[in-house]
Amino acid sequence: MKEMLQYGLTLMIICAMATGLLAGVNSFTKSEIIARAQAEQDASLKEVMPEATNFAAVETNGEVIYYKAYKNDALLGAAFKTTAKGYSSEIETMVGMTKDGQIAAIKVLSQNETPGLGSRVAEPSFTGQFANKSLEGLNEISAITGATISSTAVMNSVKTKAEEIFNLIKNGK
Amino acid sequence: MKKLFHEFLKGIIKENPTFVLALGLCPTLAVSISLMNGLGMGVAATFVLICSNIIIAMIKNTIPEKIRIPCYIVVIATFVTITELIMKAYSPALNRALGIYVPLIVVNCIVLGRAEAYASKNSVMNSLFDGIGMGVGFTLALLLISGIREFLGAGKLFGYTLIKGFEPAFVLAMPPGALLVIGLLLGFFNILKERK
Amino acid sequence: MENKLTVSVSPHLHKNESVSKIMWLVGLSLLPSGIAGVLIFGTSALRVILLGIVSALFTEGILQILTKRKITIFDGSAFLTGLLLAYNLPAHVPFWIPIVGSGFAIAIGKQVFGGLGQNIFNPALVGRAFLMASWPRYIATFTTPLSYDAMTSATQDAVTSATPLALLKEGKILEHVSYLDLFLGRRGGCIGEVCIIALLIGAAFLLLRGYISWHIPGTYVLTVAVFTYIFAGENGLFTGDGIFHILSGGLILGAFFMATDYVSSPLTQKGQILFGIGCGLLTAIIRIWGGYPEGVSYAILMMNAATPIIDRFTKRRIYGK
Numbered sequence: 001m002k003e004m005l006q007y008g009l010t011l012m013i014i015c016a017m018a019t020g021l022l023a024g025v026n027s028f029t030k031s032e033i034i035a036r037a038q039a040e041q042d043a044s045l046k047e048v049m050p051e052a053t054n055f056a057a058v059e060t061n062g063e064v065i066y067y068k069a070y071k072n073d074a075l076l077g078a079a080f081k082t083t084a085k086g087y088s089s090e091i092e093t094m095v096g097m098t099k100d101g102q103i104a105a106i107k108v109l110s111q112n113e114t115p116g117l118g119s120r121v122a123e124p125s126f127t128g129q130f131a132n133k134s135l136e137g138l139n140e141i142s143a144i145t146g147a148t149i150s151s152t153a154v155m156n157s158v159k160t161k162a163e164e165i166f167n168l169i170k171n172g173k
Numbered sequence: 174m175k176k177l178f179h180e181f182l183k184g185i186i187k188e189n190p191t192f193v194l195a196l197g198l199c200p201t202l203a204v205s206i207s208l209m210n211g212l213g214m215g216v217a218a219t220f221v222l223i224c225s226n227i228i229i230a231m232i233k234n235t236i237p238e239k240i241r242i243p244c245y246i247v248v249i250a251t252f253v254t255i256t257e258l259i260m261k262a263y264s265p266a267l268n269r270a271l272g273i274y275v276p277l278i279v280v281n282c283i284v285l286g287r288a289e290a291y292a293s294k295n296s297v298m299n300s301l302f303d304g305i306g307m308g309v310g311f312t313l314a315l316l317l318i319s320g321i322r323e324f325l326g327a328g329k330l331f332g333y334t335l336i337k338g339f340e341p342a343f344v345l346a347m348p349p350g351a352l353l354v355i356g357l358l359l360g361f362f363n364i365l366k367e368r369k
Numbered sequence: 370m371e372n373k374l375t376v377s378v379s380p381h382l383h384k385n386e387s388v389s390k391i392m393w394l395v396g397l398s399l400l401p402s403g404i405a406g407v408l409i410f411g412t413s414a415l416r417v418i419l420l421g422i423v424s425a426l427f428t429e430g431i432l433q434i435l436t437k438r439k440i441t442i443f444d445g446s447a448f449l450t451g452l453l454l455a456y457n458l459p460a461h462v463p464f465w466i467p468i469v470g471s472g473f474a475i476a477i478g479k480q481v482f483g484g485l486g487q488n489i490f491n492p493a494l495v496g497r498a499f500l501m502a503s504w505p506r507y508i509a510t511f512t513t514p515l516s517y518d519a520m521t522s523a524t525q526d527a528v529t530s531a532t533p534l535a536l537l538k539e540g541k542i543l544e545h546v547s548y549l550d551l552f553l554g555r556r557g558g559c560i561g562e563v564c565i566i567a568l569l570i571g572a573a574f575l576l577l578r579g580y581i582s583w584h585i586p587g588t589y590v591l592t593v594a595v596f597t598y599i600f601a602g603e604n605g606l607f608t609g610d611g612i613f614h615i616l617s618g619g620l621i622l623g624a625f626f627m628a629t630d631y632v633s634s635p636l637t638q639k640g641q642i643l644f645g646i647g648c649g650l651l652t653a654i655i656r657i658w659g660g661y662p663e664g665v666s667y668a669i670l671m672m673n674a675a676t677p678i679i680d681r682f683t684k685r686r687i688y689g690k
Contacts, residue, residue, distance in 0.1 A: 007240045014236075014244050018251040025255045032262035040265065110269065114347065117505065145506060342469075342503035349502065353477070360481070 045069075045079050048096030048105045052076050058168075066165050075099055080165050084157030086111060087118045087149040095130075095158055101166045103138070106130045106158060111150075118150035126151065135162055177302045184306025190283045191314035191355075192362040197283040200274045201315060202351040208331045211319030212312070213267040217256050217275060219308025222284050224252045226304035229292040245288045246279070253278045283311060321354050322346060388485075391580055391631075392445025396452060398571035399626060403456070405554055405564030409514045410460035414560045417467050418455040424471035425451025432480045446485045450474050453493035453627060456561020457619065457666065458500070459511045466507055470496040490673045491630045494666045501666075509535075511557035532558045533617040534662040551616035562619040572625040584641035585634060585648075586624040590615055592649025601657050614656065623665035624648070633673040640676075640683035647672045 045055050045067060052069035059065065066080035077098035084091045089112035096104035108122035120126060121144065129141045138159045143151035190196045197218075204214045228248050236244045257275045260268040268275060278284065287307055292300040323329055326346030328339045344350050407414045429447040433440045441447075451471045458467060474496025482488045501508045511532055533546050533556055546556055554564030562568075575581045594611035602608025614620070628634060628648050635644050648668045655664025 003237075007237055010236055011240055011243060011247070014232075014247050018247050021251055022254055025258050029258045029262040033258070033265075036262065036265050114343070117343065340504060342499075343505075344499060344502035347502065357481075 044094045044107055044109060045096075047107050048094050049076060049079050050105070052079075055079065065168070069096070077104065078165050078169055080161060081109070082157045082161035084153035086113050086121075086153045087147070088113055091121060091150065091154055091157070093154060093158060095162060097162055097165065099169060101135050101162070103130045103133045103135075103158070103162065106154075108154070113147070113150045117144070117147040120144050120147060121150050121154050126154075130158065135159065135166065138162075177298060180299050180302040181306040181309075184303065184308070184310040185313065186310075188307075189310045189314060189362075190286075190307050191311060191318075192359055193366075194283075194286075195359070196286050197281045197311065198355065200277060200281060201318065202348070202355065204271055204274050205315055205319035205322055205351055205354075206346055207270075207323045207327070207329075208316060208319050209267065210270050211315035213260075213264070213271055214274065215308070215312025215315045217260065217271075218278055218281060218283065218311055219305070220256055221249060221252045221278050222287060222308045222311075223301060223304035225249045225284055225288055226292040226300040227297055229288045230295060230297040230300035233293045241293065242289075245285060245293075249284050249288065250279045283307060318351070318354055318358065322350055326350055388446075389444040392449050394578070394580060395575065395626065396445060396449050398574045399449075399452060399456065399561065401567035401570045402561045402564055402622070403452070405567040406456070406460070406560035409554050409563060410560060414460040416464070417458055417460060417462060417560060418452065420464060421455030421458070421467035421471045422448055422451035424468040425454070425475050428472040428475040429480070432476060433484075436480075438484070441485070444485065446479075447475055450479065450492045450496075453561070454496045456622060457493065457497045457559050458508065459558075460560050461510075462507045466500060466504065470500045473499045486632055488632055489676070490670055491627050491633050494627060494670050494673075497666050498670060511535075511559075514555055514557070514563070532556065532662065533613070534656065537662070548612060548616060551613070556617070558617075559619060559622075562622040565616055565621050568621045568625065572621070575625070581625065581629040582638070582641065584638050585628045585645040588642050588645030589624040589628055589649045589652075590620065592646050593620060593653050596650060596653035597657065600653070614653070618656070618663045619665040620652065623652075623669055627666075628669050628672070633676060635676050635679045635683065637680070637683045637685060640679045643679050643683065644672050644676065647675060 042055075046052070049055075049069040051071055053071050055067040055069055057064045057067050066078045069076045069079055077096065079094065079096045082093050082095060084093070091111040091113065092109040094107045094109050096106070098104055106127050108127060111119065111122055113119045113121065126144055130138070133141070138155060141151075141155055143155075184190065188194060191198070191201055200214060200218075204210045225245070225248050229245060232244070232248075253276060256278070257268070260271075260275060287303060291303050295303070320330065322345050323331075324335070326341055326343060328334055328336065328341040342350075345354065403418055406418075425447045426442045430440055430442045433442070451467075451474075454471050454474050455467050458470070474492040477499070478490055478492030478495030479485065479488045497508075533551065550556055552565045554567070556563055572581075572586070576583065594615050597614040598609045598611035599606055600609060601614065602610070624645075628645065635641050648665075651668035651671055652664045655661060655667060661667070
């Protein structure tokens, strides 16, 4: 019994010290981590809507649905994230769309597809094709040779989500 | 001083954690796609290894024999979490590239292995140099593997294309490539050992 | 089949020439298919074959010098590996593809394990799998046979086309490819796999001379035919085209010349039958439901890995034990 208490106390002291140390480091890095995530978000928003000057998040139940992009208070369009199930991973894409339903640009935020084949969906030769395409025009995009699954996954996810967001904007939501 | 230097040196060649002790192969296989990943993983693991070795050598006499493993794990996990927080704050890109393998340093058998086999029996100074040596040995092994894989699998080193027109062999950037490169290097180091 | 068993009193001497002789004879039996390949795809096919063989011999020699072992580049085994690898490539690959492939096949597929007789996998298929995973766009791009050009237009440039199996995978109907076309090799594909009749001549030679037995190729081909007949049809079960699946892809080349490799296939007849059925099932499953149109090489590699365990369970019991 005495032994048990001794073990428990020793572990408790070590854990308490570890917790204290972690709390210290956390308070020190927390603001930096949040700032980094915000900066990255802003950079990718800026990349898909280069002409916009500021963005406003549109939220439902605390979840960001999309971002409205403004240029000096005039509504330019929207930017939103979409995910697709690719060949071997989830492909997350940021899409910029003008208010009349044209894709401005897309950017692949994260993917883990086959290197050299599916991973080429992140390259400008593929993502560049989306620029200035209307929603119907998205069907004309040519898939990467040897990586049809990854390419169509991105194309379909962009198209479905863009249609959804376009309807939201049209209805003034 | 000479003895301390010896503690440092043994981790690099004679008891190299990857090629001789064959410890911690899981992160080695998974993250060695590019030199940058290899370097990041190596530095992170080295930091954890040095800190945990020092702390464990310091508290080795106060913790009872029967609960030493949970104590070691708490110490190691603390330093791993610190590493992860710092990485997230100051190098988010690297953190994303290494992904789940940063928190998994907790179960990297090099760290626990050195705590159990070395730091719990030796002085703080010796443990510090053992930690540095093992960490550097692990980092060098990772750099060797990821250098070969990045060059042959993507045609690049540290992200820079070296030879125009070189067609990289994708397979080396994929999991089978990791097994192939590590297997061949292990064989090569065994030949070196036999020659001696 | 005649009885090859020789009964003699000790000492039993191992005759090394016999292995070498078999290797060269297998090489000879592949000659008709190679000639057919060159006739069908033109001289670039010949270039691929020669580069594959030279690279295999060269790699074998260099590695044996480096490891200070007996140099055996003329025992026919490296020659055969290079030849088979080249037969598994399209005719218009860049010149370095057969060189790298053969080098990898010999170095990693064979010498790393300790040389002839020690390798777990068929070296030529190891080389092919490596090329397929590394440079898929060259290995999966096929050229139209020369005879097509003569029929359709006068262009001399190589025209890319898909293999019948690849077309099938994409859901296209194969109206212009008849069984006769497939039998004579008038289709897109790898150099050594297209001309079925030439392959069968070589296979018949090996079977009649007793260098290979019917157990692996027979069960392999039959399994693929039955399985595809049952499951590959578009209009439900039992409507598949088994004959098409036998004649297309690399099935005949794989079943008679690569699955029968002495080193990497089971020793007993029972084991060989199991091996053949396993290869057949895997090939058919990859073809029907897999990500690739063709599954022969992966099926054989997977069954190679299973060979030790098959041998263990089909070993003949020693009398009295």
